[in-house]
Each structure stands twice: as structure tokens, then as C-alpha cells.
Amino acid sequence: MDKILRIDMSATGGPQQSTEKAGEFAALGGRATTSTIVAKEVPPDCHPLSAENKLVIAPGMLSGTAAAISGRISVGCKSPLTGGIKESNAGGQAAQVLARLGYAAIIIEGLPEGDDLYKIHINKDRVEISVDNSNKLLDNYPLIDKLRKEYGDKVAFMSIGTAGERLMVSASIACTDPELRPTRHCGRGGVGAVMGSKKIKAIILDDAGCTNRPPRDAERFKTANRAFVEGIRKHPVSGEGLPAYGTNVLTNVLNEAGGYPTRNFKTGQFEDASKISGESQAELEIARGGKATHGCHRGCVIQCSGIYNDKDGKFLTKQPEYETVWSHGGHCGISDLDTIATLDYWDDNIGVDTIEMGVAIGVAMEGGVIEFGDDEGAIRLVRDEVGKGTPLGRILGGGAGMTGKAFGVTRVPVVKNQALPAYDPRTVQGIGVTYATSTQGADHTAGYAVATNILKVGGDVDPLKPEGQVELSRNLQIATTAIDSTGLCLFIAFPILDQPETFQSLLDLLGGFYGIEMTGDDIVALGQKVLTLEREFNKGAGFGPEDDRLPRFFQTEKLPPHNLTFGVTDAELDQLYNWD
């Protein structure tokens, strides 16, 4: 990854491309790369859909290598949903292919004149940016079917559906999976609208003739990779639970804990949770000839995904993840897996974030647009309103915050205008701290269960101290930011959390590849550096401490069954970024 591709969509005479040396980014990746470039090159106070914003696409530090489970791709920009910095990542094949092509990043800047729609084809010999108006207003599935006929099956696609073309701020960027289906999405923050504003419908990545990136120390790298894979396979979460049931295995547990936000965060338990649980979902998938175990990209050794077939045994969608099942399920009072899977298909096809869309529908239900539990109504809203860009569809596609305003709803679960995911912060207060303070807006992956205990980020935390919530969240956010830069799937967090030898093999993987010695301290320093840059960008965009807050109702409305409110004070929240 020794080069960066820069595409100027504003250039006179049509888009221009240039290639520059990767420099400091040659040994960086993912979120570290996207956030550094955005912080350096994008004016924080610009309009996110203007020529001044840039779309930065970066594979991870280990993408394109033989390292297991290293295929996450990051997309960064100023978010049109939050107004702050955004890094949104996804699986699929794109990261591996882009890294093998040698690119540390693609930076897309400017806006083209006119209404033409472009596609970008990148292979080892050239980059071709061409007008293709025949792709206009195609959704992701038909678009990819069409592009496969033109470019074949040995490529990876990144694309936007109609939501991205219509500049909806919940629009995602789809990345194709190993079967070339547009099922993996950089979903959060409206990155698809930024791609749409630059009039780019699809990026075709073709690594024919390229090989894996070679490690500096091949032997060390190989040994570390073997140990890393062994560690992942022997851990009960990454080796058994996730492959068997996927992330939706969390439904029953969250519901039992009373932390499963139900009917727009009114209660913490859904009476029909077991009907839509990962256990029930996996049984249904297997019974219909689908798969309960499937990787979103080649080289994934966990395989938390699956294939969801319809009643006739035909492919309907990939296995919906926990957050999707929640947003379209319990959050909306819907308890039918086929309805949820159909909504997941339409989200992917239109190209919207499943969390933002599901939460917006729940808020619309609260606002009386349809009833809670209206399966057909929910499908109609996504397929016929959002999918067709009607005025109501544009409100919903504008996210949960906009939907709340349009329908006079006071209980709107957003932070920095981004919808909260599937864990109620009144039950698990620590995650509320992350939702409130993350640079990204409410995001469950911003402070993942990474090995802060092993890393000793911030030293040993006393879990009994009241400020422990803030310390834990801070440490988790720092460690997660670093992992987001490696290109490794966050689900490696569990084996590295519990097995110090697997954490060491991760350090050896990075060390063996780059020919350097990595320590836990280096990981912490990287995480802190990136978070500081992101925080500074957000300050420049007008964010202050008052934006690091949960919506008021979390402090005033008690959540049954535990009848708790969110109790971390504003003063405590303001202590999160205390290292600079």
C-alpha cells in the first residue's frame, strides 16, 4: 500500500486523477488513515455535501495480506448525518482487493458539474473514471447484476443505491461479499450521501494479476497468523457462539438483562424476543436450506454471518445482524423474522443504514405514521416510500432525528443526530457514556470490549468507583479506535480479551508484517492520537460538551423492568477526553 489515489471530481473538463506516494499512510490503515486525512484536508465547518468535503476510502493495516479476518474497509468524511467526523467500516471483499492493488487510500474530492453519473474502475494497470447514466436510479442488487455482466465475477464492488443518489443522510455504501452480493455496508453516518453528492455510483476494484502484500518478516508473520487463528478458533465466542448463531445471539441475553430497547425505548424487554433470537433465526435458516455460518469476506475464520432464504428456499438476504433484527424487530414491536429479513433486504437494496432506518421507523410509529407491530406497514415505508424517494420517504431517509422533528416526537433516541443502537444505556450505563461522548455519534462499536484489561489503558480501573464508567468507556474507545485501524474485524476482541497469547499474536502479526516491534503502548498511543484528531475536527465543526449528552428522556424516564434512569452526570461525561 505505497500509493494514494486522488480523484478530483471538480476538475475542468471532467474528473481528474493523480497518484501520490502514501508516505505516513503506508504503515497506517482504516480509521487512522481516513480520520487523519479528513482532519487534515476537510474544513470542519464545510457543508458535508459540498465540494469541500472529501470521501476517503482506506483498507486496514493488514488488509490484502494473508492475515486472517483482515478485510474491513473504512470510509471517512464529514458526516451529513452528524455534522462531525465519520469513519464507517464494513466487511466484504473491497478492503482485500484495494490493498492488493497497492492503495493505502482513495481520496475523492470536489463535485462534478452537471447531472452525469460516474463509475470508477480500478485495476493494476489503470484507473478509469467514466460516465454511465444507465446506472441512474438503480438499486444495489440490480446495479450489481448489471455491473457483473460488464466486469465479471472476479472483482469487488462498492456502490450506492437510490438513497445515496437522492442524498439521504442515512445512505450507506455497499460492499459486495464473496458471492458478489451487495450485503455489507459502511452504514453509519450517511457516507453514501457523500458518495452520491460526488455523483459516483460505483467503484469497481479488480486485482487480477496482483498478489498478497508480502510481510517483512515472513516466518514471524506466518507463525503469528497460525497462533492468531488458533486463538480465535478455540475461544467459545469467536469459535462457537458467533459461528453458530451470529451476532443475533445477543437478543435473548439483552432481553433477559432488561436492556433490550422495545417500542422506541419505552421498556427494556420485548415479549416476543425469543421468536426473533439468533437461536430461532439459525434454526429457520438451516431448515430452509440457507446457512447459519458464513463469512462476509474470504479469510474470515469466525464467520458470524449467514444466508437467509425465504419460505421457498430462495435467497432473501444475508443473515440480519443483531442490531438490524433489533431496529426492525423489538424497536418496532415486530416479531416476525421474515418481515425483518425483508426489511434488511430493502435496506441493502436501497442502500440505507439498517440501524438508522429501523430507528426512524420506530420513531415514526411513535409519531402515529403507522402502529407499532405493523409488519406490512414497515415494509411499505421502506420499499415504497424511502425506496421511491417520496416526501415521506425522504423524511425517514433523513434519519431518526429528522423523523422525530417531522412528527413531533419527543422521545428521539439520537446522539449527535445519529440513532442509538440496540443496547439501552439505562441498563448498561457504561455504554451510555460511549454513546454520549463518541466522536462518531451514538455508536456501539466505538467502545468495543477490546482488551483494556491486558492493554492496561489508563492503568487499572477500580470498577467500584463511580467514575469507573467514564474510565472504562475512555479506555475502550481508545483501544477500539486502534483496532479499527488494523482492518481486523472487531470480533477478534473476544479471544484477545481473554487470551493474552492471542493478543500477543496480534502484536506479532503487525510486527511481522511491518518489521517493527509493536507493544500495547503503541496501540494505545495510536488510538489516542486518532481520537484527538477526531475530537479537534468536531470542535471545529461546532461541537462542544453540550453535544456529548444523551437525549433528556434517558435521565427522566425510568426503564422497566429495572426502573433505572441514566445516572452518569454531565461533569463526569466531560472528563472523558482527559489525556490532552
Add this chain to the structure above:
Amino acid sequence: MAEKQSLRMVLPLEQLSAFSLLLQQGVWLRAQIGCSVASLLTEQFGIAEDYIVERITTLFLDCRPIDDLETSYVSDGSTLALSSAMPGLVGTTMRRGSHLAAMRGDISGQVQQPVESGMGRIRIKLFNLVMAELGATFLTQGICLSNAELDNFLSAKDDIFWQSVAATMVGDLQIDPVSLVKYIRSADPRAEILLQVEFES
């Protein structure tokens, strides 16, 4: 509700999944109450200690995650949910003895004083790998259902389920599926029945 009847079914092990929803939603069992969760699981249910340590790493007693099985006591009517280790921040947080337990401190089960002992009923919920591995054991020991619940359960079963039933007995009497459903429907819907399922591998 006194226990009045028992129903015994013999099924192939592949049909364990037919009970999945029931096990996730929770099944009532008769048990000695007033004991610790540790003693309930090992002494009454016969679950090996190693299995509990390695596999049942997430437990909820009456919706509260518990960290110490020796000082958490079951009362009459308690619900105990058993799960293996979970992914995600919140999943990790819920784990027994998690280093992130502080994040869910407000809902954690607290150390209790022992409660009154005697015979009673507790509800067991089984999730994920634990359901797959212990579901048959609990069903073989027997679960308590009202006739109405049993009717709902049996009515939802398809032909494949009924064709795979090797034997059905009410008390000591062999009974065919059609007569069984009729029998359950004619009984007091609130009266309780003990369902025991034997699985043949």
C-alpha cells in the same frame, strides 16, 4: 396448581430443536428452593462444575446478571437464565466476573442472605450453546406446563414432528397423537401437567 398428570414422549434427538422456543422462553421445574444457584445446578440438576465454569459463563437470576453463584439464592418462582459467553461490549459486560461488570453495576445481582428452603418451582431459560447442550437433560427430567400451554405447543407442531414421535404416554397409557391433543383440550386448561421427553440418538 397441583401436578396432576404426566406426559412422556420419545423422540429422536434431531427434534430437540422443536423445543427451542419453549426452552428460550423458560420452562418451569419443581426443585428444592432456598439453595444457592451453584447447589441448584450441580446437586439438583447434576451439571458438572467444570461445565458451569467453562460454559455457563452468563447467568441471570430474575433478570439480574450474577457473578457469584455461591451467594445467589433461588426462591419459589425465581427465573434463572443460563447462557454461554456473549459477544459485543454488552455481552462481555454481562459475563460472570467480567472486568467490565462495573458498566452494568446498577442491575447486577447483589450478595443475598439465604432464603427460606422447601420444595417450589423455578423457571429455567436456556440460551444458545447451553440450550443445545443441556436442553435434552432438562426435558428428560421433566418440565411443568399448563394444559393450555401444552396445547399451544403441540398445536404448532408440523407433520415431520408428529411422524418422528416414537411413543407418547399419558401416565402409563400409550396414546396416539390425535387422542393426545383431544385429551389435552378436554382437560382443565389451567391444570398442570409434567412433560418428560426422552431423546433417542
